[in-house]
Structures are given as C-alpha cells and as structure tokens.
Amino acid sequence: MSRLQANRRHSVRFSLNGKPCAGEAEPRTLLTDFLRHHIGVTGTHVGCEHGVCGACTIDIDGQPARACLTLAVQVDGCEVRTVESLAPSPDRLGILQAAFKRNHALQCGFCTAGILMSLDGFLRENPKPDEQAIRDLLTGHLCRCTGYTPIVRAALEAAAEIAGDLSREKSDA
Amino acid sequence: MKPAPFDYVRAEHLDEALEILGQEGSDARVIAGGQSLMPMLNMRLAKPRTLIDIMRLPEFARIERKKATIMVGAGVRQASLLDWPELGRSLRLAALALPWTGHVQTRSRGTVCGSIAHADPSAELPLILCALGGEVHLRSTRRRRRVAARDFFAGMMATTRADDELIEAVSFPADQQRCAFREVARRHGDFAIVACAAVATTAGVRLSIGGVADMPVSRDLPRLDGSALEDALNAFAYELDARDDVHASARYRRDLVRMIGRDLVREVLQ
Numbered sequence: 235m236s237r238l239q240a241n242r243r244h245s246v247r248f249s250l251n252g253k254p255c256a257g258e259a260e261p262r263t264l265l266t267d268f269l270r271h272h273i274g275v276t277g278t279h280v281g282c283e284h285g286v287c288g289a290c291t292i293d294i295d296g297q298p299a300r301a302c303l304t305l306a307v308q309v310d311g312c313e314v315r316t317v318e319s320l321a322p323s324p325d326r327l328g329i330l331q332a333a334f335k336r337n338h339a340l341q342c343g344f345c346t347a348g349i350l351m352s353l354d355g356f357l358r359e360n361p362k363p364d365e366q367a368i369r370d371l372l373t374g375h376l377c378r379c380t381g382y383t384p385i386v387r388a389a390l391e392a393a394a395e396i397a398g399d400l401s402r403e404k405s406d407a
Numbered sequence: 408m409k410p411a412p413f414d415y416v417r418a419e420h421l422d423e424a425l426e427i428l429g430q431e432g433s434d435a436r437v438i439a440g441g442q443s444l445m446p447m448l449n450m451r452l453a454k455p456r457t458l459i460d461i462m463r464l465p466e467f468a469r470i471e472r473k474k475a476t477i478m479v480g481a482g483v484r485q486a487s488l489l490d491w492p493e494l495g496r497s498l499r500l501a502a503l504a505l506p507w508t509g510h511v512q513t514r515s516r517g518t519v520c521g522s523i524a525h526a527d528p529s530a531e532l533p534l535i536l537c538a539l540g541g542e543v544h545l546r547s548t549r550r551r552r553r554v555a556a557r558d559f560f561a562g563m564m565a566t567t568r569a570d571d572e573l574i575e576a577v578s579f580p581a582d583q584q585r586c587a588f589r590e591v592a593r594r595h596g597d598f599a600i601v602a603c604a605a606v607a608t609t610a611g612v613r614l615s616i617g618g619v620a621d622m623p624v625s626r627d628l629p630r631l632d633g634s635a636l637e638d639a640l641n642a643f644a645y646e647l648d649a650r651d652d653v654h655a656s657a658r659y660r661r662d663l664v665r666m667i668g669r670d671l672v673r674e675v676l677q
Contacts, residue, residue, distance in 0.1 A: 303449075
C-alpha cells in the first residue's frame with residue numbers, strides 16, 4: 235500500500251505521447267493541471283472541470299477519457315496521449331487536423347483538442363464510420379461555434395482519406 | 408473548481424482498503440473510475456480526508472456468472488460491461504441501458520458499482536438494478552452483507568451503505584429477455600429527465616422510473632391495456648411527486664412517464 239500525503243508532492247511517471255514523462259504532483263492535482271502547468275503541454279484545454287464539456291478529453295491506455303476527472307497520481311504507469319501527438323511534425327498537420335482546417339470544423343478552437351482526441355481513437359477502431367456513429371461520439375463534447383455539421387464532415391472526410399491511404403499502401407505492396 | 412487536499416491511498420490488497428474505511432469512516436471515500444466522485448471533489452461537494460483507490464485490486468475486475476445471477480465487481484468499468492460478449496444474452500436490460508450511461512469518454516473509466524454508490528436519481532445503472540431486483544454486495548472489516556436494490560437507495564445521492572462499508576460487487580438476475588429501456592435527456596448521454604425500464608413478470612410487468620423522484624421507483628403492474636393502463640400510468644406518474652426544475656417542468660415529466668411507460672409496457676407484454 236502506498237499512502238500519498240496531502241499537501242506534499244509525489245513522484246508521478248507515465249508515458250506521454252510515446253515518451254517517458256515524470257514530475258511531481260499533490261494527490262489532489264488534476265491531470266489537466268498537471269499536463270498544462272507542471273509539464274507545460276498546453277494543448278489539452280480546461281472547460282467545465284466536471285466532465286460535461288469534453289474539452290479536456292485525452293487518451294489513457296487507448297481509451298478516451300476526461301483529464302479533468304482524472305488525478306495525476308492515477309495515471310502513474312499509464313500510457314497517455316494528448317493532442318500534441320497528432321501532428322507528424324511541428325510544421326505539418328495530421329490527416330484529421332487537416333480535414334478540420336479544410337472544413338472549418340473549428341472557429342474559436344477551444345473544444346477542438348478534445349474532439350480531435352475522441353475522433354482519433356474512434357477512427358482507429360472504426361475505420362468506416364457512418365454519420366450517426368460520429369454524431370453519437372460527439373454527444374460527449376460541446377462546441378458552441380460550429381453547430382457540429384462541419385465537424386462531422388471533417389471526420390467523414392478524414393476517415394475516407396485514412397482508408398484511401400491504407401488501400402494505396404496495400405496496392406503498392 | 409479544484410479538489411480540497413486529501414491523502415491518496417492506492418490499495419494493493421482489499422484488507423488495506425477495508426481497514427482504512429473502518430478507521431476513518433465518512434472521512435474516507437473510495438474512488439474507482441471517478442466519473443461521479445471527481446465532479447463532486449472538483450466542486451468541493453465532497454471533501455474527504457482520504458481517497459482510497461481500489462482500481463488496482465484484481466479481484467474487483469471480474470464479471471462472473473454465478474448460477475442465475477451476474478456479479479459485476481467494483482472495478483468493472485461501464486465500457487467493459489458493455490463490451491462483455493455475454494451481455495446481450497445474459498443481461499439484456501444492461502445492454503439496452505448502458506449506451507445511455509454517460510458518454511464513450513466517461514464510460515471508459517466510470518464503473519458500474521461507482522454509479523450505484525453515487526445513487527444519482529437520474530442515473531441509469533441504479534434504475535436497472537432496481538428494475539431487475541438486483542443486490543448490492545457490501546463489505547467491511549466487521550461483516551459482509553447483501554442488500555436488495557430497493558433497500559439500498561435511500562434518497563437523492565443517499566444509500567444505506569454504512570460509512571465503513573465498500574461495495575465489492577453488484578449482482579443482477581440473469582437471462583431476463585423480455586425487457587425494454589428508454590429515456591429522454593437534453594443531450595444523449597446526459598442525465599435523464601425521465602428514464603424508464605420495463606421488465607416482464609409472471610403477473611404482468613414491472614415498470615421502473617428514474618429522474619423523477621429522488622431515487623428509482625418500481626411499480627408492479629398486472630396485464631393492462633386501454634384506459635385501465637392509462638389510469639394506472641397516470642396514478643404512478645402523480646405518485647412520483649415530480650418537481651419543476653431548470654431542465655423540465657413536473658407536468659412534462661409526468662407526460663413522459665405516461666407516454667414512455669405506455670410504449671414500454673406494450674413492448675414488453677407483446
């Protein structure tokens with residue numbers, strides 16, 4: 235058993251976007267604040283802080299999760315991915331991000347990081363989604379700018395592009 | 408909107424968790440997936456001195472069939488139950504209700520037993536536990552006991568769990584195929600304005616309603632149709648003592664109870 239005392243910082247180690255990450259957190263520190271303030275990875279946004287808006291959605295051990303409803307100490311030993319993992323390099327966008335840009339699927343951008351992370355995991359497991367499945371997934375997010383329609387369009391376009399890439403790879407092989 | 412300070416204990420053996428709960432009682436809270444408790448901590452509606460994390464206890468991660476019941480351990484996430492290959496055959500009402508429980512992004516971490524422990528009157532899992540006549544399995548250093556769902560819920564976010572007890576599992580009667588579930592919410596996955604479950608009984612149907620009274624309420628109805636069914640549903644809707652709130656008026660809630668109730672009773676009795 236390990237008892238981590240309140241008001242003291244304790245070592246937390248996990249994998250962040252494929253690289254080892256270590257820091258120190260009080261037991262009450264939320265994963266959102268740990269990522270943003272302690273690690274300095276600020277792509278994950280903080281909206282409602284009670285799990286409703288979805289802005290802080292990240293990927294923990296392959297599953298989408300609310301970082302604001304997770305304590306930093308709970309992810310010790312886990313694999314965490316954030317929106318920073320999506321772009322292949324600092325000057326290029328990932329397929330999903332580029333589809334968002336083309337389709338005006340973001341305006342203020344506050345909700346976007348969370349939506350991208352939900353969709354990224356979802357498209358890996360559902361390479362041929364229909365519109366309803368994407369709309370179901372998006373019920374876990376609030377976007378006050380777009381009305382969701384461009385987000386759905388971007389997601390479908392990204393899915394088609396990823397499927398095309400895969401089939402091209404197969405035909406080249 | 409940040410939690411007050413607390414000690415965090417990662418239990419590696421069940422005895423450790425029970426001992427701390429025995430010593431600290433209501434000053435300690437058990438955390439599993441945290442999808443109900445973390446909002447309470449963030450809003451400082453709960454300020455425990457100690458948080459006991461039970462998610463690394465392997466014995467709690469099991470879904471098991473024991474004769475005619477399905478046991479769901481305290482560490483089983485809602486997504487894991489939804490993905491359980493036996494679910495549609497063995498626990499159809501859960502297969503119908505779980506897609507309404509939160510969102511993909513919260514079911515991935517939230518546990519079945521955690522939602523039961525939280526006892527939100529609008530939540531789907533307490534509702535289906537009542538609808539099926541399931542049990543809550545409680546454990547402390549003093550004893551183990553089982554409590555029927557109807558005796559477990561005691562009001563708005565209140566249960567008959569003692570301060571030193573933790574939920575080790577909940578059990579659902581298996582193989583109830585003739586059942587139906589539906590709810591109305593502002594947004595799919597939000598807490599229900601009205602949630603309704605119907606389960607066939609030998610004499611007729613048991614109708615259970617969440618989101619209206621301060622806890623799920625079940626009513627056994629005989630086989631009824633036409634105006635007799637309408638009257639029974641109307642009486643039930645009024646007995647739930649609906650209130651006006653920011654989400655819906657009492658009158659709208661009663662309307663939903665009557666309409667959804669009628670549809671589900673017919674569906675189950677067909």
